[in-house]
Amino acid sequence: MSRAACDPASEPAMCGRVRLTQLHPEFVRQLGAEVRGAISSSTNIKPTSPVCVLIDESGKRVLEPMTWGLIPAWAKDKKIGSRMFNARAETIAEKPSFRAAFQNRRCGIVVDAFYEWAEVDGVRVAQTLRGAD
Numbered sequence: 001m002s003r004a005a006c007d008p009a010s011e012p013a014m015c016g017r018v019r020l021t022q023l024h025p026e027f028v029r030q031l032g033a034e035v036r037g038a039i040s041s042s043t044n045i046k047p048t049s050p051v052c053v054l055i056d057e058s059g060k061r062v063l064e065p066m067t068w069g070l071i072p073a074w075a076k077d078k079k080i081g082s083r084m085f086n087a088r089a090e091t092i093a094e095k096p097s098f099r100a101a102f103q104n105r106r107c108g109i110v111v112d113a114f115y116e117w118a119e120v121d122g123v124r125v126a127q128t129l130r131g132a133d
Helices: 025-031 078-082 099-104
Strands: 017-020 042-045 050-057 060-067 108-110 113-120 123-131
16 A cells, blocks of 8 residues: 555545544543443454444434444345445445445444554554544
């Protein structure tokens, strides 16, 4: 992967990793959310790993860990979720794999930053796409 592929000013990049350093109690309080399960912090959350998800459950906000990935209703194997973890905003409503989930089962993913690995001068480094460093 080239450095330009992770430059937000160039071609829009897709994230392959996210970071959650801490779920701040003040953030949870401001959301008015209930926390269910153990929300882990990590600087290298990859697809198929648990991420902190905000959902609406009958009008109640809930934060809970869920697996990062999408398993479409038509999938015969749960492993497809490891390949379906990103969707482009420009086409999400039309793509058969994401359309139903986009229309009916939205959620928010709580992270500090998202980034992609890149090779710079022969060294693999994290190129932050968005977030505070």
